Amino acid sequence: MSTIRSATAVAPANIAFIKYWGVQDAARTLPFNGSISLNLDSCLTTTTVTFDPELRDDEVTIALYGRAAEAASGRPRERVVAQLGRLRALAGVATCARVDSANTFPSDAGIASSAAAFAALTLAGATALGLDLDERQLTVLTRRGGSGSACRSIPTGYVEWRIPEGPFDAARWDEESYAVSLAPPEHWALADVVAVVDAGAKKIGSAENHQLAATSAYFPARLAEIPARLAAARDAIARRDLELLGATMEADAVSMHAVCMTSSPPSFYWNAGTLEIIHAVRAWREGGLAAYFTIDAGPNVHVICADGDRDEVARRLGALPGVQFTIANGAGAGARVVG
Ligand code: DP6
Numbered sequence: 001m002s003t004i005r006s007a008t009a010v011a012p013a014n015i016a017f018i019k020y021w022g023v024q025d026a027a028r029t030l031p032f033n034g035s036i037s038l039n040l041d042s043c044l045t046t047t048t049v050t051f052d053p054e055l056r057d058d059e060v061t062i063a064l065y066g067r068a069a070e071a072a073s074g075r076p077r078e079r080v081v082a083q084l085g086r087l088r089a090l091a092g093v094a095t096c097a098r099v100d101s102a103n104t105f106p107s108d109a110g111i112a113s114s115a116a117a118f119a120a121l122t123l124a125g126a127t128a129l130g131l132d133l134d135e136r137q138l139t140v141l142t143r144r145g146g147s148g149s150a151c152r153s154i155p156t157g158y159v160e161w162r163i164p165e166g167p168f169d170a171a172r173w174d175e176e177s178y179a180v181s182l183a184p185p186e187h188w189a190l191a192d193v194v195a196v197v198d199a200g201a202k203k204i205g206s207a208e209n210h211q212l213a214a215t216s217a218y219f220p221a222r223l224a225e226i227p228a229r230l231a232a233a234r235d236a237i238a239r240r241d242l243e244l245l246g247a248t249m250e251a252d253a254v255s256m257h258a259v260c261m262t263s264s265p266p267s268f269y270w271n272a273g274t275l276e277i278i279h280a281v282r283a284w285r286e287g288g289l290a291a292y293f294t295i296d297a298g299p300n301v302h303v304i305c306a307d308g309d310r311d312e313v314a315r316r317l318g319a320l321p322g323v324q325f326t327i328a329n330g331a332g333a334g335a336r337v338v339g
Contacts, residue, residue: 001095006050007127011119011153011335013043013111015192015294015302017233017249018226019256020148020161021206022213028174029148032213033226035161036233037152038304039185040192041332043105045116048098048339049084049124055096058084062117063102083121083145090141091129109196109327112296118142118150119335127337139179146207155181156334158188158237160230185331188240191310193303194327195317197273206297212263219263222255242306246292249304253294260297269298273322277301280320289313307331 014037022032060080063069072080084097099121107113122142126133133141135155143151143161152159164176213219229248236245260267274295281293281303291305291313305313307330314326 001051001093002053004050004052005128005130006048007124007337008046008048008339009120009124009127009335009337010044010046011116011123012039012041012332013045013105013113013116014039014149014152014159015111015304016149016152016296017245017294017304018229018252019296021210021222021256021259022219023148023210024168025170025173026207026211028170029143029146030168030170030173030177031148031161031163032223034163034230035149035152036182036230036237037149037159037161038190038192039153039157039159039332039334040111040329041185042327042329043111043116045101045103045113045120046338047101047117047120047124049121049128050098051093051095051128052098053095055098058096059098061100063100065103065106069100069102079146080121083118084125086141086144087122087125087129087131090131093129097125097128105327106199109194109199109300111194111327112147112149114147115150115153118145118147119153121145122150123154123335123337136178136180140175140177143177143179144174151179154335155179157181157185157331158183159334160234181334182234182237185333188237188331189307190242190331191305191307191313192329193305193310193313193317194329195277195301195303195320195323196325196327197277197301197322198271198299199324209260209263209267209297212265212267213259215264216259216262219259222259225255242290242292246290246304249294250292257295267297269295271299273320274299274301276320276322277303277317280316284316289316
């Protein structure tokens with residue numbers, strides 16, 4: 001490659017209704033179960049990838065929300081460089097790249113910034129190199145980057161990350177585990193109000209803990225429940241049935257955390273503020289406000305409701321003593337090239 005080639009992509013974070021938890025093959029990021037999520041319209045990462053023949057090494061800078069850009073080092077840089085390597089191998093080039101990435105949301109809000117980051121990185125890199133990939137291939141390549149949930153940030157709106165039928169076979173699953181849109185964001189105006197109860201608790205990568213899931217005696221029970229939950233979530237999305245989606249989503253989040261709490265060694269992600277919100281959301285429902293909780297690998301709580309209820313939910317969450325601040329999102333589009 002003798003010329004500079006550059007592209008910029010924007011990708012959203014996503015919130016899982018049915019969680020990815022547990023990895024069967026860490027090298028290829030192959031999960032035990034399928035998962036379903038919604039892209040978030042205000043939590044975005046913008047990434048520019050520039051392949052430049054003058055560079056002697058890859059350069060990675062990340063601008064966290066509200067902070068100046070800083071050179072990445074250690075594990076975060078290694079993961080980006082590994083993904084650049086996958087892109088280069090596909091394109092058959094050896095050119096080094098400069099990666100500049102910026103987030104529109106606080107990294108300490110319990111929203112998986114790695115999903116938005118790896119989706120934007122993969123799309124920008126593939127575009128800069130002129131790779132001819134369809135959306136499914138792009139999701140496979142994004143998944144291989146190691147933040148599996150990132151593959152769900154490529155397609156638009158409501159998205160399912162699928163696992164193939166039949167017994168586990170790493171080579172076949174590597175080709176056939178991909179993400180696909182179930183519905184565009186306009187299909188159903190839901191909101192996700194994130195209640196931050198511990199801004200200090202950065203959502204650390206789940207990589208190690210995905211490998212511990214199978215040590216829980218409850219993990220087989222969780223996996224046995226997942227096909228019915230996926231079917232219920234697909235059906236709820238198709239029919240815009242918030243009661244069904246909410247009940248399914250809450251059961252799945254509690255099941256994931258039960259696995260975490262019973263893994264060896266265990267992880268207890270919830271704190272007192274987390275439980276306070278769980279109780280409050282259930283009480284609001286008794287009082288007629290249709291709101292449902294879900295929780296990722298951290299203490300902060302995502303409250304899902306109709307978009308028309310987002311301000312009321314944010315107001316009520318903000319009034320709880322344990323809540324430091326809230327971030328509200330609507331349903332969002334998938335990753336796109338912007339330059
Ligand atoms: C609990 O390994 O995809 O959010 O932890 O950000 O690296 P990072 O993401 P990933 O694990 C996601 C775990 C989860 C559930 C989910 O999003 O499906």
